[in-house]
Amino acid sequence: MIGIDEIEAAAGRVADQVVRTPVVESPGLSGLLGVAVTAKLELLQRTGSFKARGAVAKLRALSPDERAAGVVAVSGGNHGIALAVMAGALDVKATVVMPRSAPARAVRLAEEAGATVRVADDMAEAFSLTERLRDEGSTLVHPFDDEVVIAGQGTVGLEFADDAGELTDVLVSIGGGGLISGVAAALRHLRPGVRVWGVETEGAEAMTSALRAGGPVPVELSSIVSTLSAPAVSAITHEHVSTLVEGVEVVSDADAVRGVLELAEHAKVWAEPAAGCLLPAARRVVDWVGPQARLGLVVCGGNTTPADVQSWAQRFDLT
Incomplete structure (x- = not known):
């Protein structure tokens, strides 16, 4: 398991090359979801994502x-x-x-x-x-089956814990699980009372399948969300998620694209579907936790084009 020492060491290694991205309270998303929402804007990172x-x-x-x-x-x-x-x-x-x-x-x-x-x-x-x-x-340089890479992604959680106000639940997208593993490891140490939730899209359910099987298994990929489409998670990310994460929600591609449009309208940020999928999952968390929820969203990336979003919106009849 990745510890806070490894994440803090990674923070020192990356500090001169990455941006300490903003953590902002979002009145627009708070109004949309009916609870307080704080967003970590990793889409403003160099290269457009936490990676x-x-x-x-x-x-x-x-x-x-x-x-x-x-x-x-x-x-x-x-x-x-x-x-x-x-x-x-x-x-x-x-x-x-x-x-x-x-x-x-x-x-x-x-x-x-x-x-x-x-x-x-x-x-x-x-x-x-x-x-x-x-x-x-x-x-x-594996995207998620590497302790050093996971510790690097964990610096997102380190900054979120330092910069955010009170949070009850944090939502993080899952592809192979590197980001959520690092974020959950950081929050477990710095914000032990905060629940961490993962989000996948239908047709990119590598972590859900691994949790069901008790370990990594290959999955059939059909989601439009290529940045979440890992053919299997790794043993290390499965271990972190099964130990540190409250649960993993699976949402449709259509709802992920709807989330992209909602983030643009209500949060004024241009995100990709890998981040848009957080909003339908956030609604479920609010239903379970209730109006006292204070949500944190890791808006993981913004590498998509207007043409892509328009095409998906038309495909799912969201225009």
């Missing part, structure tokens, strides 16, 4: 030989962008493997940052290719 934190933490922890070998990562979008940009900033050669379903913008940004981008047919093939490249000598 820059874990990427820098790992890159800074590499040995000279590992740096010289270059790094490789698999990504549905945000991890690849973050690793490409931060590796460029720290003068490390990077290869990013993405599924064909990854947003074209993510591929372009990774290439513009100087990374070599390899495109696979699907996420399972992307993970397989990444393993082969690691076996050929590249240093793997």
